[in-house]
Amino acid sequence: MIINHPLLGPRDAQEFTYLGDATLINRPDWQSDNAAQAFHDYLYLRDNPAGEHRELWFHEQGDRSWLVVTRNTVTHEILSVEMARDVAKAAAAERSAQ
Amino acid sequence: MRYSALKLIKEAVTGHKGWTPQWRDPEPAQAYDYVIVGGGGHGLATAYYLAKEFGAARIAVLEKGWIGGGNVGRNTTIIRSNYLLDGNEPFYEFSLKLWENLEQDFNYNAMVSQRGILNLIHSDAQRDAARRRGNAMILNGSDAELLDTEGVRAMYPFLNFNDARFPIKGGLLHRRGGTVRHDAVAWGYARGADMRGVDIIQNCEVTGFRIENGKVLGVETSRGFIGAKKVGVSVAGSSSRVMEKAGMRLPIETHVLQAFVSEGLKPFIPGVITYGAGHFYCSQSDKGGLVFGGDLDMYNSYAQRGNLPVVEDVIEGGISLIPALGRARLLRSWGGIMDMSMDGSPFIDKTHIDGLYFNGGWCYGGFKATPASGYCFAHLLKTDRPHDTATAYRLDRFMTGHMIDEKGQGAQPNLH
Incomplete structure (x- = not known):
């Protein structure tokens, strides 16, 4: 698989390590009333879709940036690649706007 | 229909016309x-x-x-x-x-063959872990034997014992383990x-x-x-x-794991060898093919096939452990998808x-x-x-x- 890094261009997936579902960016609020349940779901439960999957890849043998890669888990086709920090910042901006 | 030697002989002399389907196909x-x-x-x-x-x-x-x-x-x-x-x-x-x-x-003949599984050891720490696991197995009614280098050499003289990174220092042998058709x-x-x-x-x-x-x-x-x-x-x-x-x-996440089989060879690996440090394990089927595998491809996948980097990794591991493997030709490789739990x-x-x-x-x-x-x-x-x-x-x-x-x-x- 080739991951089209937003800063470095196309790179072999072998340069990366894989973490998992990109929802791991959205850590629950530890002060909420249902924090124990929310952290259980955050840490242990997964949608695990057959099809499009947003997931975290780490460019360990490269610039050590985290990426959010949208990939099809049935065909291995990579549909889009974003910097994880951009995704996290956009999510934070959305939360503060609410 | 119950299978027996008598039934087999009877069918052999009557042209094998009496066999029936092994299960129905009901609505x-x-x-x-x-x-x-x-x-x-x-x-x-x-x-x-x-x-x-x-x-x-x-x-x-x-x-x-x-x-x-x-x-x-x-x-x-x-x-x-051997857990x-x-x-x-x-x-x-x-x-x-x-x-x-x-x-x-x-x-039914499932060809259950208790040919033994050997987990290789390369360091003192691994030996300690193997001894602990072996004791836990024995306490639960299973069997385990700790082998030193010479013990492994007597079983598998063709292994690469003096690898610079992972020299073989022994193994944990589980004799009742094996393979099944x-x-x-x-x-x-x-x-x-x-x-x-x-x-x-x-x-x-x-x-x-x-x-x-x-x-x-x-x-x-x-x-x-x-x-x-x-x-x-x-x-x-x-x-x-x-x-x-x-x-x-x-x-649960779904991941793909690849497996491989070589061309048929004369009997040369009597049991199952696992080389955890090199992400490789191997046995030889009764048809003679070396059946081996290694790690997951590491990313979520529902495709029943993997990618080439893991093929390379498994075969590198295999050849570093069994140099003779370099002479065998790969017949097939395939992937299976599995529930990986947390x-x-x-x-x-x-x-x-x-x-x-x-x-x-x-x-x-x-x-x-x-x-x-x-x-x-x-x-x-x-x-x-x-x-x-x-x-x-x-x-x-x-x-x-x-x-x-x-x-x-x-x-x-x-x-x-």
Whole structure:
């Protein structure tokens, strides 16, 4: 698989390590009333879709940036690649706007 | 039809015209007492033991494809009982004991071959860990022997003992482990279940569950609605997709694991060798092919095929351990998809929906568990209580803190 890094261009997936579902960016609020349940779901439960999957890849043998890669888990086709920090910042901006 | 040497001789002299199909191809009935979703090894074993050991009647196994077409026919056929933790080892020891008597039990030649499994050791720390695991195995009624370098050399003189990175310093030998003809396991259980009245319905995909007031009433399938008092789901690899239809999210990711077989060679590896440090394990089939594999591809995948970097990694590991492997030609490689759970251990449990039961999360260790998984799932379906050896395989164990993490990797499924 080739991951089209937003800063470095196309790179072999072998340069990366894989973490998992990109929802791991959205850590629950530890002060909420249902924090124990929310952290259980955050840490242990997964949608695990057959099809499009947003997931975290780490460019360990490269610039050590985290990426959010949208990939099809049935065909291995990579549909889009974003910097994880951009995704996290956009999510934070959305939360503060609410 | 019961198989025997006498029957074989009779058929041999009469032109083999008397053999009949090993199981029927029935139309689904409107309702059953027990519906097992998934006609893989575990589902067929569940139906077999439900009928045979627990006297249950009106059982159906629903299979999307055909019997033996899933992971039961795609694995590397190893059986073993060499786990460390209390939640696991009694279960796998129970499974190995069932394997030891399986062929007599279901009257089918599954070619169970207890040829021994050797886990290689390369350092003092690994030796300590192997000794500890060996002791845990012995305490649970299994067998283990710690070998030194010379002990390993006597068994496998052709290994690369003086590798610069991972010199071989010994091994943990589990003599009762071995290999089984995997397809025959599926066929044997299917035939055994069918003989006891189980309907095995192939080409029948479950598309949904009918659930009312928190109780399951049956399953919607590609061949119409089938009513059921109890539904057991046993579809490892696709567990998340099927249980999603019942509104459940599981502590599981689906990953692809590759396996390989070489051209047929003269007998040269009598047992199973595992080289954990090099991500490689190998045995030789009775046809002569070297059957080997290594790590997961590491990313979520529902494709029954992997990518080339892992092919390269496995073969590098293999050649560093067995230099002679460089002369063999690769015949086939393939991939299977598996439920990787959050602690590397499986689930055999009720769900929060009355009458709906779940069996899955087998990671890449489902084949060896087939008999005990079927037996324990049948026990749960019939009695609503877990079998004594499977009490730890609960779906809520991450909430209650009772994880069974053999490798101590935490909630990172691709590392188990």
